[in-house]
Amino acid sequence: QHNPHWWGNRNTIVHLFEWKWSDIANECENFLAPQGYAGVQVSPVNENIISAGRPWWERYQPISYKLITRSGNELDFASMVRRCNDVGVRIYVDVLLNHMSGDFEGTAVGTGGSVAEPSKKSFPAVPYTAADFHPSCDITDWNDRFQVQQCELVGLKDLDQGNNWVRTQLIAFLDHLIQLGVAGFRVDAAKHMAASDLKFIYDNVRDLNTDHGFPNNARAFIFQEVIDHGHETVSREEYNQLGAVTEFRFSEEIGKAFRGHNTLKWLQSWGTAWGFLPSEQALTFVDNHDNQRDSGEVLNYKSPKQYKMATAFHLAYPYGISRVMSSFGFDDRDQAPPQDASENIISPQFDVEGACTNGWICEHRWRQIYNMVGFKNAVRGTGLSNWWDNGDNQVAFCRGSKGFIAFNNNNYDLNETLQTCLPAGTYCDVISGAKLNGACAGKSVTVDGNGYAHISIGANEFDGVLALHADAKL
Numbered sequence: 141q142h143n144p145h146w147w148g149n150r151n152t153i154v155h156l157f158e159w160k161w162s163d164i165a166n167e168c169e170n171f172l173a174p175q176g177y178a179g180v181q182v183s184p185v186n187e188n189i190i191s192a193g194r195p196w197w198e199r200y201q202p203i204s205y206k207l208i209t210r211s212g213n214e215l216d217f218a219s220m221v222r223r224c225n226d227v228g229v230r231i232y233v234d235v236l237l238n239h240m241s242g243d244f245e246g247t248a249v250g251t252g253g254s255v256a257e258p259s260k261k262s263f264p265a266v267p268y269t270a271a272d273f274h275p276s277c278d279i280t281d282w283n284d285r286f287q288v289q290q291c292e293l294v295g296l297k298d299l300d301q302g303n304n305w306v307r308t309q310l311i312a313f314l315d316h317l318i319q320l321g322v323a324g325f326r327v328d329a330a331k332h333m334a335a336s337d338l339k340f341i342y343d344n345v346r347d348l349n350t351d352h353g354f355p356n357n358a359r360a361f362i363f364q365e366v367i368d369h370g371h372e373t374v375s376r377e378e379y380n381q382l383g384a385v386t387e388f389r390f391s392e393e394i395g396k397a398f399r400g401h402n403t404l405k406w407l408q409s410w411g412t413a414w415g416f417l418p419s420e421q422a423l424t425f426v427d428n429h430d431n432q433r434d435s436g437e438v439l440n441y442k443s444p445k446q447y448k449m450a451t452a453f454h455l456a457y458p459y460g461i462s463r464v465m466s467s468f469g470f471d472d473r474d475q476a477p478p479q480d481a482s483e484n485i486i487s488p489q490f491d492v493e494g495a496c497t498n499g500w501i502c503e504h505r506w507r508q509i510y511n512m513v514g515f516k517n518a519v520r521g522t523g524l525s526n527w528w529d530n531g532d533n534q535v536a537f538c539r540g541s542k543g544f545i546a547f548n549n550n551n552y553d554l555n556e557t558l559q560t561c562l563p564a565g566t567y568c569d570v571i572s573g574a575k576l577n578g579a580c581a582g583k584s585v586t587v588d589g590n591g592y593a594h595i596s597i598g599a600n601e602f603d604g605v606l607a608l609h610a611d612a613k614l
């Protein structure tokens with residue numbers, strides 16, 4: 141279950157964190173398909189607890205499998221999946237198979253009106269009773285397999301996936317989503333479930349829905365959230381045979397490099413030589429919705445120049461199944477997504493250049509990022525060649541004869557004549573601008589008959605990267 145079922149030459153997933161289904165449907169048609177995005181990871185779809193102030197994380201506390209959340213109801217969801225598939229954009233759902241909600245005083249009412257008594261492990265809308273959960277205990281030792289998999293992750297009531305009734309409910313939930321046309325799942329907290337139980341569940345979900353354009357016998361794409369920085373008792377190697385696994389070491393190392401805490405020249409060997417999973421098993425990202433809220437090496441939208449450079453490298457280097465993060469702005473960790481006085485999520489609004497304005501960051505609409513999605517599509521199937529570096533923080537490489545990219549993370553200018561591997565001609569740098577009405581909106585680069593071109597990236601330029609590809613030739 142490693143095939144993401146992308147359409148055409150597309151190959152980048154975007155996480156539209158906390159977006160409403162109707163807004164995602166519009167985005168598929170108006171922006172994602174035209175810009176060549178392959179798919180969307182959507183926030184959890186099933187009913188969750190309502191937490192005071194409506195932090196984003198309330199959606200990681202399910203109380204039933206009814207498809208009703210602040211993103212919309214089942215009809216909205218079904219319509220979104222249909223509209224996105226119709227324009228060749230796949231939908232992947234963030235699914236919570238490990239747990240239900242945490243403690244809640246008295247009777248909780250969910251986003252779909254279902255009631256539950258989480259402290260008694262009573263979720264009648266499923267239904268689940270205490271017998272469907274592991275006995276309560278805290279995770280205090282993250283190297284104790286029993287605790288990691290059978291105790292409660294941050295107090296969330298821990299389902300027993302070895303229990304037949306639980307398995308049946310989880311499979312029915314996934315089957316329901318597949319029937320509605322989704323292409324796969326992000327499996328939340330996968331490390332907190334036994335790989336053997338997950339295998340049973342994955343093996344028993346139905347094939348993808350052929351009415352949504354999937355071939356016969358197609359299996360759901362699975363990518364599992366396993367945080368493994370190395371030396372973990374429960375490791376990513378237990379899960380990578382079952383489906384792809386989130387490669388957290390990628391996120392950490394790419395942040396470190398573009399923050400200037402590692403030298404870019406070392407990125408020449410980027411990939412498995414860094415201890416990362418094999419490319420086709422690794423779900424890669426610069427940041428995700430959790431680690432963008434942590435301090436440390438991971439980059440996020442708040443360091444835009446470095447973030448765009450890291451993202452360009454992510455999408456240019458032939459490694460991994462790429463996911464781009466699309467955030468809402470936050471000052472503190474628990475902050476809710478943009479919402480109105482009645483706590484309804486607000487739809488994103490766009491300025492004349494297409495950037496989001498009202499609290500949504502929409503990194504996926506930053507020119508430097510969506511044009512690299514186009515780059516990755518244009519160079520699909522080519523290898524890396526002609527690595528160049530200055531022995532420090534200026535690097536460049538080709539992707540076959542289809543693409544060329546250069547980075548300058550030194551505090552002095554890059555001015556070099558470099559092999560671009562491209563056919564002779566004039567190309568638009570897709571970072572500083574793009575091809576627009578037959579001209580370059582930003583820099584243009586002239587490639588000679590031997591593939592060489594003069595490349596310049598000033599240390600103080602707005603972006604420290606320059607990218608050329610076959611589809612951006614004048």
Ligand code: LAG
Nearest residue numbers: 197198199200201242243294295296328329330365430
């Ligand atoms: C994940 N991946 O494996 C998600 O990516 C991550 O966002 C989820 O945590 C976690 N696993 C459980 O699905 C998030 C927040 C937590 C939050 C939790 C449940 O990062 O902060 O916990 O969702 O909503 C919150 C409170 C805790 C409290 C807990 C239970 O922060 O203090 O114990 O709720 O009431």
Ligand code: CA
Nearest residue numbers: 289290298332
């Ligand atoms: Ca568990």
